[in-house]
């Protein structure tokens with residue numbers, strides 16, 4: 001060892017002990033080179049040339065660029081610092097199982113045996129039950145035998161009220177075929193009757209409103225009709241759709257012609273009456289316009305609205321030399337403009353609730369988040385009223401979000417300017433008048449529409465409708 | 466399973482095995498892995514045990530199981546593809562389900578002994594099944610697993626459901642193009658809608674038969690690969706020059722046919738392509754041909770024929786697009802938008818070049834305009850072919866699934882009658 005060190009001109013280190021540090025940072029260990037007697041640079045020789053000839057230890061300059069970064073020396077892994085924790089193939093029982101079957105899985109040896117964590121996901125819907133006498137007393141029906149009812153309740157339990165699956169697995173050999181609506185009708189009927197006569201309500205069909213039981217009522221007739229319409233809509237062939245479109249176009253043409261004719265007759269009558277009465281006053285008959293039959297698009301156009309507004313917010317005009325350019329913040333926003341119907345002819349009302357493609361992913365997410373905070377279903381049942389209000393609500397939400405963003409950016413600007421002012425005028429403080437300050441904690445927050453003139457806001461429109 | 470911050474992750478592996486039997490092959494492997502451990506042809510060579518030519522074959526080997534009545538069973542490619550006098554090729558599958566249970570037992574023996582190499586009583590077993598598997602077949606399988614193999618637990622899932630899971634869907638319209646058939650099965654919330662499932666016999670085997678027909682008509686001879694001793698390099702479309710091997714006498718018809726079918730399969734894997742829209746001579750001719758060399762050495766370019774060959778898979782009332790449409794139409798109207806929005810393609814034949822695009826196009830033309838159509842398929846060919854197995858692998862390694870198994874205790878108490886209830 002010593003010979004090698006001698007050959008390499010390396011001084012023997014004082015300690016030969018191998019430490020963790022010496023392994024990891026071995027290269028950093030001070031290698032003491034015997035400093036060659038300093039050769040003085042001859043007078044007149046360029047420093048660069050001299051450096052090529054003589055460096056500290058008379059090594060030749062390296063032929064290849066060497067990597068001197070510490071990239072390879074630094075280790076992230078902490079070697080040998082901690083003992084590896086053991087894993088064992090251990091038996092476990094799952095409380096979600098009724099049979100106490102023992103399975104094996106990998107777990108940390110140190111982990112104490114606690115309840116199988118996945119058992120918490122074992123959720124079941126609660127399905128009402130009835131006794132034989134209860135059935136005979138309350139649930140008898142001429143259409144349904146008890147065996148069939150039992151079968152239905154059994155399937156409801158097994159398939160967690162997925163009625164389409166229940167319908168699929170219906171025992172057609174033993175009982176007659178029934179539609180999904182028939183099955184639902186019977187089930188909700190039973191729930192309704194039992195919740196009246198029994199004390200414990202079932203969470204999914206009974207809600208308590210002001211201490212009063214409200215039972216979910218299933219309107220089978222309406223559902224049947226809805227399903228039939230849906231089926232017909234889906235089963236249209238392309239030819240039928242084309243035909244419908246063609247007919248609609250024809251209808252428009254006919255209407256236009258009809259209006260034209262009426263206008264002409266009226267003109268004619270006017271002429272006749274004028275001729276009759278000599279130079280009498282012209283009748284105002286012609287002012288009465290005949291109204292065309294409202295087509296789907298005409299109806300829905302009254303719902304479509306647009307509100308594009310611009311907010312020009314002048315910032316404090318800076319009289320001092322502008323260190324920080326204060327630009328006029330222009331915030332541009334609008335609510336959401338829901339387009340009119342997609343496609344011609346018949347369409348589903350739920351289509352109207354689709355956010356238009358122009359609304360970005362982030363905004364959609366933000367709106368959904370707000371809805372969730374308000375405890376509102378993200379996809380409610382699209383009845384006429386719900387559809388309208390839901391769209392308006394989301395439009396308002398989008399607007400509110402935009403305004404909130406604008407407000408925060410203004411607020412930020414304001415504070416920045418205050419700091420700037422105070423920095424330039426030491427000792428002075430700028431008191432921002434509370435009228436332009438964000439009064440988030442304040443009790444009397446003015447309604448949005450009073451602060452900013454929201455022209456044609458959905459809210460305003462809402463009142464007039 | 467559960468992380469340091471008390472978070473609960475979805476997986477908990479309990480050493481379960483996943484078996485996916487099909488007409489073409491049996492896929493078997495451990496749950497939680499991303500590919501099966503083995504993909505074994507679904508045929509077994511059955512031959513007389515008297516002929517054991519090589520010394521090393523005498524070593525007791527799991528591949529070759531000896532049964533009492535002097536018959537040997539040859540399993541997996543390395544055993545089957547050897548020309549042996551009197552060895553018949555038999556399959557245990559019929560109509561999408563296991564039919565010959567004695568043979569299937571041989572196959573399971575082989576899986577445990579040679580693939581898994583671990584006793585069957587240590588591993589819960591999850592099996593996939595076709596939607597129309599009959600009740601006796603399901604119960605027989607449960608019986609076999611519990612009574613013969615002493616499995617600690619057993620479960621059966623419809624392969625369409627698993628294929629949907631493998632594609633990250635619980636509601637999907639699964640179109641599976643396998644070897645023996647093509648099927649379309651709606652899956653809603655993880656349950657297959659059995660009454661709406663449809664199938665047709667147009668699968669890979671049909672295409673292989675068509676390929677054979679086509680080559681016959683073109684007067685191209687498909688020589689068995691195993692019969693060729695050597696061949697000469699020749700120019701395109703020139704007559705093949707080759708020498709034949711001396712083969713053992715008494716090779717069975719079924720074996721020869723099986724070997725030839727493999728070659729026709731290889732031919733269409735390499736050559737066949739599905740045209741974008743209905744076959745048209747001129748557009749097909751404008752696509753560059755594909756070169757194929759036959760075992761005897763004969764080789765040529767295949768042009769429009771490659772497209773013409775696959776048209777048989779898109780017959781008006783039997784093709785995959787038609788199946789999808791009729792399966793969707795048989796479903797409740799409320800479920801249809803979700804199904805059209807998640808059409809999942811899987812199965813080996815879905816790897817055929819252009820197949821997915823063609824199905825997508827035809828569906829777009831046929832789907833009701835009020836629905837948003839979206840087709841999904843795994844990007845890589847093996848993932849497509851193993852979709853059902855993968856879904857099983859995922860399902861069996863989910864923590865909350867572990868309560869679903871039928872345990873051997875439950876089987877002992879309730880018997881096989883509970884299968885219908887527990888594995889819907």
Ligand SMILES: Nc1ncnc2c1ncn2[C@@H]1O[C@H](COP(=O)(O)OP(=O)(O)OP(=O)(O)O)[C@@H](O)[C@H]1O
Pocket residue numbers: 486487488489490491561642643644645646668669670730733734811812813814815816817818846850
């Ligand atoms: N890359 C490929 N190109 C074309 N066809 C392929 C390809 N890979 C596999 N196939 C075909 O797919 C078929 C096998 O598919 P798969 O493994 O899904 O069938 P299976 O599940 O065993 O049979 P089945 O579903 O009928 O019971 C075979 O006919 C095979 O020729």
Ligand SMILES: [Mg+2]
Pocket residue numbers: 487488641643644812
């Ligand atoms: Mg298959």
